Amino acid sequence: MSRVFRRLSSTVTFKATPSKAHHHGRLPASSLPLGYQLTGVHAGVKKRAGVPDLAVILSTSEQPTSAAACFTRNAFKAAPVIVSEDVLMQNGGRARAIVINSGCANAVTGKQGMDDAWAMVKATDALLPPSKRDFRHETLVMSTGVIGQNLPISKILTGIEEQSEDRLSTRTLGSTFASWELAAKAFMTTDTFPKLRSRVFTIGGRKYRMAGMDKGAGMIHPDMGPARTSFSGFTGTGSGAKQLHATLLGCILTDAAISPRSLQSALTYAVDRSFNSISVDGDMSTNDTVILMANGAAAGAGAGQEVVEIDEKTDQEGYEVFKTELTEFAKDLAQLVVRDGEGATKFVTVTVKSAPSYKSAHSIASRISTSALVKTALYGEDANWGRILAATGSVPFLPTSSSPYASAPAIDPTRVSVTFVPADGSAPLPVLINGEPEKVDEARAKEILQEEEFEIEVEMGMGGGPETEAKYWTCDFSYEYVRINGDYRS
Amino acid sequence: MSRVFRRLSSTVTFKATPSKAHHHGRLPASSLPLGYQLTGVHAGVKKRAGVPDLAVILSTSEQPTSAAACFTRNAFKAAPVIVSEDVLMQNGGRARAIVINSGCANAVTGKQGMDDAWAMVKATDALLPPSKRDFRHETLVMSTGVIGQNLPISKILTGIEEQSEDRLSTRTLGSTFASWELAAKAFMTTDTFPKLRSRVFTIGGRKYRMAGMDKGAGMIHPDMGPARTSFSGFTGTGSGAKQLHATLLGCILTDAAISPRSLQSALTYAVDRSFNSISVDGDMSTNDTVILMANGAAAGAGAGQEVVEIDEKTDQEGYEVFKTELTEFAKDLAQLVVRDGEGATKFVTVTVKSAPSYKSAHSIASRISTSALVKTALYGEDANWGRILAATGSVPFLPTSSSPYASAPAIDPTRVSVTFVPADGSAPLPVLINGEPEKVDEARAKEILQEEEFEIEVEMGMGGGPETEAKYWTCDFSYEYVRINGDYRS
Numbered sequence: 001m002s003r004v005f006r007r008l009s010s011t012v013t014f015k016a017t018p019s020k021a022h023h024h025g026r027l028p029a030s031s032l033p034l035g036y037q038l039t040g041v042h043a044g045v046k047k048r049a050g051v052p053d054l055a056v057i058l059s060t061s062e063q064p065t066s067a068a069a070c071f072t073r074n075a076f077k078a079a080p081v082i083v084s085e086d087v088l089m090q091n092g093g094r095a096r097a098i099v100i101n102s103g104c105a106n107a108v109t110g111k112q113g114m115d116d117a118w119a120m121v122k123a124t125d126a127l128l129p130p131s132k133r134d135f136r137h138e139t140l141v142m143s144t145g146v147i148g149q150n151l152p153i154s155k156i157l158t159g160i161e162e163q164s165e166d167r168l169s170t171r172t173l174g175s176t177f178a179s180w181e182l183a184a185k186a187f188m189t190t191d192t193f194p195k196l197r198s199r200v201f202t203i204g205g206r207k208y209r210m211a212g213m214d215k216g217a218g219m220i221h222p223d224m225g226p227a228r229t230s231f232s233g234f235t236g237t238g239s240g241a242k243q244l245h246a247t248l249l250g251c252i253l254t255d256a257a258i259s260p261r262s263l264q265s266a267l268t269y270a271v272d273r274s275f276n277s278i279s280v281d282g283d284m285s286t287n288d289t290v291i292l293m294a295n296g297a298a299a300g301a302g303a304g305q306e307v308v309e310i311d312e313k314t315d316q317e318g319y320e321v322f323k324t325e326l327t328e329f330a331k332d333l334a335q336l337v338v339r340d341g342e343g344a345t346k347f348v349t350v351t352v353k354s355a356p357s358y359k360s361a362h363s364i365a366s367r368i369s370t371s372a373l374v375k376t377a378l379y380g381e382d383a384n385w386g387r388i389l390a391a392t393g394s395v396p397f398l399p400t401s402s403s404p405y406a407s408a409p410a411i412d413p414t415r416v417s418v419t420f421v422p423a424d425g426s427a428p429l430p431v432l433i434n435g436e437p438e439k440v441d442e443a444r445a446k447e448i449l450q451e452e453e454f455e456i457e458v459e460m461g462m463g464g465g466p467e468t469e470a471k472y473w474t475c476d477f478s479y480e481y482v483r484i485n486g487d488y489r490s
Numbered sequence: 491m492s493r494v495f496r497r498l499s500s501t502v503t504f505k506a507t508p509s510k511a512h513h514h515g516r517l518p519a520s521s522l523p524l525g526y527q528l529t530g531v532h533a534g535v536k537k538r539a540g541v542p543d544l545a546v547i548l549s550t551s552e553q554p555t556s557a558a559a560c561f562t563r564n565a566f567k568a569a570p571v572i573v574s575e576d577v578l579m580q581n582g583g584r585a586r587a588i589v590i591n592s593g594c595a596n597a598v599t600g601k602q603g604m605d606d607a608w609a610m611v612k613a614t615d616a617l618l619p620p621s622k623r624d625f626r627h628e629t630l631v632m633s634t635g636v637i638g639q640n641l642p643i644s645k646i647l648t649g650i651e652e653q654s655e656d657r658l659s660t661r662t663l664g665s666t667f668a669s670w671e672l673a674a675k676a677f678m679t680t681d682t683f684p685k686l687r688s689r690v691f692t693i694g695g696r697k698y699r700m701a702g703m704d705k706g707a708g709m710i711h712p713d714m715g716p717a718r719t720s721f722s723g724f725t726g727t728g729s730g731a732k733q734l735h736a737t738l739l740g741c742i743l744t745d746a747a748i749s750p751r752s753l754q755s756a757l758t759y760a761v762d763r764s765f766n767s768i769s770v771d772g773d774m775s776t777n778d779t780v781i782l783m784a785n786g787a788a789a790g791a792g793a794g795q796e797v798v799e800i801d802e803k804t805d806q807e808g809y810e811v812f813k814t815e816l817t818e819f820a821k822d823l824a825q826l827v828v829r830d831g832e833g834a835t836k837f838v839t840v841t842v843k844s845a846p847s848y849k850s851a852h853s854i855a856s857r858i859s860t861s862a863l864v865k866t867a868l869y870g871e872d873a874n875w876g877r878i879l880a881a882t883g884s885v886p887f888l889p890t891s892s893s894p895y896a897s898a899p900a901i902d903p904t905r906v907s908v909t910f911v912p913a914d915g916s917a918p919l920p921v922l923i924n925g926e927p928e929k930v931d932e933a934r935a936k937e938i939l940q941e942e943e944f945e946i947e948v949e950m951g952m953g954g955g956p957e958t959e960a961k962y963w964t965c966d967f968s969y970e971y972v973r974i975n976g977d978y979r980s
Contacts, residue, residue, distance in 0.1 A: 011503040012973060075883035075901040108879065108903070108927060147876030148927040286880055372862065372967075376976030386637030389598065390776055393565035411565040413598070437598060437638040477862075477976065482969050483502060486866030 017480050018452070020340050024193040027177050031198035033209040033255040035061035035297025037173040040182030043159030045103035045145070045152055054159045055100040055186035056173065058127060063257060063296030063307050067095035067140065068264035070224035070271045072288035078107035078147075079117040081289060084140040087121065088227045093260025096131070097139040098251060098291055099124040099160060102189050102215070105247070106143040106151050107286040116153040117141050123160040127173075142249050142289050144189055144215065180211060187215035187249055190484070195336040201325040203256065203310065203318045208298045210329055212252035214275075214290075216337040224276060224288050226268040247285035248275055250333060257296030258322060259311035266323040267292045274330035277362065278338050279369040279474045292326070338473045343480025346378050349455040350472040352392075354464050356409045360397055361470035364458065367391045369474035379476035383445040385418045385431040392416070392458055415461025420445065423453040434461075507970050508942070510830050514683040517667050521688035523699040523745040525551035525787025527663040530676030533649030535593035535635070535642055544649045545590040545676035546663065548617060553747060553786030553797050557585035557630065558754035560714035560761045562778035568597035568637075571779060573607040574630040578717045583750025586621070587629040588741060588781055589614040589650060592679050592705070595737070596633040596641050597776040606643045607631050613650040617663075632739050632779050634679055634705065670701060677705035677739055680974070685826040691815040693746065693800065693808045698788045700819055702742035704765075704780075706827040714766060714778050716758040737775035738765055740823060747786030748812060749801035756813040757782045764820035767852065768828050769859040769964045782816070828963045833970025836868050839945040840962040842882075844954050846899045850887055851960035854948065857881045859964035868966035873935040875908045875921040882906070882948055905951025910935065913943040924951075 037060055040052035059065040069088055071081050087095060099120050106113050124139040131138060143151070162170035173179070184194035198211035258266070271290055296307040312319040339347050350368050355361035368374055371391040377384040397408040414435040421428040429448055431438050448454050462468070527550055530542035549555040559578055561571050577585060589610050596603045614629040621628060633641070652660035663669070674684035688701035748756070757780070765780055786797040802809040829837050840858050845851035858864055861881040867874040887898040904925040911918040919938055921930050938944050952958070 009503050010970065010973075011501060012969060013499050013501040073884075073886065074880060075885075076879055076903050076906075108876070108922070108925065110904075110926060147879070148922075286883065372971075373975060376972055378976075379972065380976035382976075386598070389566055389637070390564060393776065394563075395565075396563065413566050414600075416566075432598070432638075435598065436600060477972060479502060479969050479972050480500070481862075482866055482869065482967060482972060483500075485863060486868075486870035486872075486967065 012479060014479050017343050017345055017478070020192050023336060023339055024196070027180065027196065027198045027211065029177060031200050031209055032175065032177065032180065032211050033253050033297070035059055035255055035295045036253050037175055038179045038183040039163065039172040039174065040184070040186030041159050041162070041172060043101070044155035045101050052182055052186035053101055053103045054156060055183040056124060056127065056160060056163050057098040057183060057251065057253070058173065059096045059293060059295040060129070061255070061295035061297040062302060063299070064094060064133070065096045065293055065295040066093055066258055066260045066263045066309065067291065067293045068093060068260065068267040069140065069227045069289060069291045070267060070275070071227060072285055073225050074286050076108060076286045078105055078143060078287045079109055079113035080106055080141040080143045081287060082114065083117040083121060084142070084289065084291070085227050087137050087140055091135050091138070093264060094133065094135060095138050095140050095293065096128055097124045098142065098293070099139055100142045100187060100249065100251070101151065101156055102144050102187055104143060104145040104149055104151050105147050105287050107147045109148070109150050112150050116151045119153060119157060120160065123157050127160070127163055127165075140291055142251075142287070142291070144187070144247050144249050144287055147286060180213070184213035187213055189215065190342060191215050191340055193340065195333065195340070197329065197332050197336070199325065199329045201321070203321045206298065208254060208256040210252055210254035210326070212250065212329065212333055214248065214250035214333045214337060216248040224271055224290060226264055248288050248290070248337060250275060250290035252290070252292045252326070252329065252333070254292070254294045255296065255298035256294050256322060257299065257307045257309040258294040259309040262310065262312045262319050263292060263294055265312065266319070266326050269323055270327040270330040273327055274334040277365070277470065277472045278334045279366065279472065335473050338475050341475035342484045343478040344475035345452065345478055346476040347453045348378055348474050348476070350474060351455060351457045351469065352460065353457065353469045354460045354462050355468050355470070356397060356462050358467045358470055360395070361460075361468055362472070363395045364392055364460070365470045365472035367395050368456070368458065369472045372477060375474070375477035379478045381446065381449040383420055383429070383431055383440060383449055385437070388418055388456060388458065389416070389432065409462060412461060417459040417461070419457045419459070420448050421455035421457055422448045423451060423455070428457070502969060504969050507833050507835055507968070510682050513826060513829055514686070517670065517686065517688045517701065519667060521690050521699055522665065522667065522670065522701050523743050523787070525549055525745055525785045526743050527665055528669045528673040529653065529662040529664065530672030530674070531649050531652070531662060533591070534645035535591050542672055542676035543591055543593045544646060545673040546614060546617065546650060546653050547588040547673060547741065547743070548663065549586045549783060549785040550619070551745070551785035551787040552792060553789070554584060554623070555586045555783055555785040556583055556748055556750045556753045556799065557781065557783045558583060558750065558757040559630065559717045559779060559781045560757060560765070561717060562775055563715050564776050566598060566776045568595055568633060568777045569599055569603035569607040570596055570631040570633045571777060572604065573611060574632070574779065574781070575717050577611065577627050577630055581625050581628070583754060584623065584625060585628050585630050585783065586618050587614045588632065588783070589629055590632045590677060590739065590741070591641065591646055592634050592677055594633060594635040594639055594641050595637050595777050597637045599638070599640050602640050606641045609643060609647060610650065613647050617650070617653055617655075630781055632777070632781070634677070634737050634739050634777055637776060670703070674703035677703055679705065680832060681705050681830055683830065685823065685830070687819065687822050687826070689815065689819045691811070693811045696788065698744060698746040700742055700744035700816070702740065702819065702823055704738065704740035704823045704827060706738040714761055714780060716754055738778050738780070738827060740765060740780035742780070742782045742816070742819065742823070744782075744784045745786065745788035746784050746812060747789065747797045747799040748784040749799040752800065752802045752809050753782060753784050755802065756809070756816050759813055760817040760820040763817055764824040767855070767960065767962045768824045769856065769962065825963050828965050831965035832974045833968040834965035835942065835968055836966040837943045838868055838964050838966070840964060841945060841947045841959065842950060843947065843959045844950045844952050845958050845960070846887060846952050848957045848960055850885070851950070851958055852962070853885045854882055854950070855960045855962035857885050858946070858948065859962045862967060865964065865967035869968045871936065871939040873910055873919070873921055873930060873939055875927070878908055878946060878948065879906070879922065899952060902951060907949040907951070909947045909949075910938050911945035911947055912938045913941060913945070918947070
């Protein structure tokens with residue numbers, strides 16, 4: 001137990017985090033939503049010349065554009081979050097532009113920060129063709145980067161003004177894939193690739209498109225709530241509210257026509273099952289925002305012709321299709337963030353089944369996904385179900401009703417099972433069945449866990465049904481994560 | 491942005507975790523509580539010969555011995571936890587012995603695990619002199635180690651039986667410092683030193699002693715609740731219940747005479763402010779247990795003479811002194827666990843002031859203390875207040891009353907301040923004052939953060955008073971932590 005010679009230093013050599021570049025590819029032009037113009041430029045927020053740090057997105061549709069958003073629940077909301085929520089509230093869910101900068105979060109920046117965020121909004125408003133409606137502002141704003149520093153606002157405003165219609169030599173707004181890609185690059189901070197996806201879908205026989213971008217690679221575990229517009233009833237799972245998490249920005253654009261309130265409810269539903277179901281390191285942000293815009297441009301209707309917006313009350317079937325498509329799309333985008341997790345070598349799906357409710361399933365999946373011991377075991381490729389079980393058992397259930405005599409549902413350990421599921425469809429490996437440990441085939445465990453992707457399934461045995469299951473996506477904790485976030489001396 | 495040559499491996503060399511051996515030292519014989527016999531032996535649970543893995547503690551006092559305990563709230567309570575809680579409940583807070591094994595947690599071990607835990611209790615009962623009272627069992631049991639494996643029960647029972655009074659050649663029970671040290675060693679799993687402390691105190695002019703041991707170095711962030719005896723009203727802060735944490739075992743013995751119910755309330759109070767206020771990695775355990783015994787032996791009274799037990803109702807002053815002494819002592823013991831945190835190079839106190847309540851102050855301190863981004867920044871010796879603030883803002887407050895119209899208190903960002911406080915009493919370094927970032931003197935920040943110990947103070951500005959402040963003790967996240975918990979290939 002005593003050591004005569006004490007090591008002065010330790011050295012570890014580890015496999016470099018694999019390149020994630022293969023996750024980025026060209027999107028087909030036919031999948032890009034109509035009626036949008038985008039760009040990304042280097043305004044000067046980031047030090048390195050040529051690296052995009054400012055994105056502008058305009059809806060040029062003749063139809064009214066609906067907008068919805070979900071924001072961080074952190075008590076220290078950044079200025080852009082407060083401003084965007086204000087614009088949406090004032091306009092009842094309408095906006096026609098988004099301006100985004102990376103390199104500086106404009107958080108904890110006091111009055112100056114608020115002034116700067118409004119200045120970005122006004123400058124971008126000026127890029128829009130005149131509005132038929134009487135909105136004071138029509139732009140939403142997002143920022144990401146360092147906390148506690150003011151924006152280099154004049155550089156940003158110059159960058160926005162250079163996109164004016166009359167500034168032919170500097171204007172780069174466009175609608176090609178290259179335009180979308182530039183915007184996506186302007187979102188990036190520690191991301192190693194621009195995160196951009198598109199999807200084509202059909203409602204009532206008509207073709208629509210959605211495309212979007214997001215960013216995030218560290219300080220990720222969002223729990224966003226809907227904008228406080230007058231029709232925001234649903235407040236999300238709330239389960240993650242106890243573990244609010246970190247800087248994720250997302251932006252989804254579609255050329256479908258959706259009413260403002262239905263856009264918000266569809267987004268809130270989709271965000272809970274996507275962006276609020278990912279974890280890189282369990283931390284939270286002052287800036288998380290996901291914006292969704294629907295501009296009705298798919299119909300190809302002219303200015304005089306009003307396109308009927310899909311609304312959950314008047315076209316429930318159409319709304320349900322949209323909500324489902326949006327949710328699947330949001331999951332894809334959100335998962336890209338996990339795949340790019342700082343230092344991550346694994347992409348793991350955590351599925352919790354047969355919990356008393358979706359909310360509790362989500363809470364448990366969240367605990368497992370953020371557990372430092374589980375995540376280091378994933379890095380070590382160890383089928384350590386003990387750590388998974390301990391995480392599972394640490395989530396208290398709330399009573400099922402508000403009656404003072406209601407008791408919380410109790411976990412029956414003899415009904416809990418844990419299984420490792422390979423991504424290739426081959427036989428799953430149960431490690432705990434109904435509370436009893438299995439003799440684990442170590443070679444098979446190694447086979448499954450050595451892959452970059454696999455799934456951990458936890459069966460709670462407390463009742464079935466689709467609304468009692470939740471999926472969460474997470475990655476491992478590696479030396480690289482510590483190096484990126486802690487090793488300032490290297 | 492593109493890399494032509496991709497590194498195949500990365501190497502980091504880092505300072506080895508400093509030796510913690512200096513935290514262990516000899517206790518004065520005069521500080522050891524009277525009326526206890528202890529030992530630690532190698533029964534064979536651990537592989538390495540000579541390494542203690544079984545401890546036995548007996549109260550040999552002529553007076554009745556009170557016992558109290560706090561246990562993990564994990565849904566998958568290990569067999570020893572269930573058994574100990576049962577014994578305490580049956581006996582109304584009386585027990586005279588504790589048996590502890592390390593090397594195997596006896597968790598997720600089904601019926602066999604329960605049988606084995608009861609067998610350990612019975613075998614230890616047999617070591618006690620006959621009782622004046624009619625208790626079926628008088629022993630509490632604790633286990634720590636690997637989850638999901640059954641105990642080598644015959645080895646353990648043999649080890650216990652070898653402590654019988656008539657087994658003169660194998661009996662090692664004693665009351666010297668060496669006896670206490672052997673017991674403390676038998677608790678250890680990944681600990682690098684045995685954790686043992688003592689304290690002398692006075693109530694009403696009479697001298698008493700308490701001494702105790704604990705263990706834990708990884709999977710630490712306990713949130714223990716009181717044993718469900720008939721007088722357990724207080725349920726702890728509950729704040730950590732949302733983030734239940736991991737294997738800590740503690741045992742405190744005193745020769746004062748305290749009534750069972752007052753012993754339990756004092757312990758519950760102390761545990762919340764000590765063992766439930768530490769974090770190594772924010773994970774939780776199936777086995778956390780802290781036991782406190784009070785045997786009245788200090789009075790030196792004989793068998794016929796009954797010593798009056800201190801009770802909060804009949805001697806409030808005496809009870810308050812005991813509760814305060816116990817709380818300070820428990821903090822010392824608990825902090826030892828943080829100091830021995832796996833791979834830890836820092837010992838950091840997080841103080842949250844002027845929250846709406848102790849519970850919310852505790853929740854916020856807990857969030858900051860378990861944040862991966864804060865902990866990696868501590869490792870990197872970076873005065874990163876942005877990460878501290880984000881953690882602070884992620885804890886939702888509950889409404890102050892149960893009325894459906896009650897709103898939750900809101901944080902006013904312009905009243906929040908963050909300060910780094912050096913351990914040597916020199917000038918603190920404010921980094922955020924009333925929501926405004928300070929220009930940080932980087933040299934001074936480096937001076938403070940390069941030390942092994944310092945404090946982070948977060949002032950919430952929501953009202954003052956002692957019951958609105960909480961302290962938490964945490965350590966940093968290093969490469970060593972990942973290596974210990976994740977690097978199975980090395």
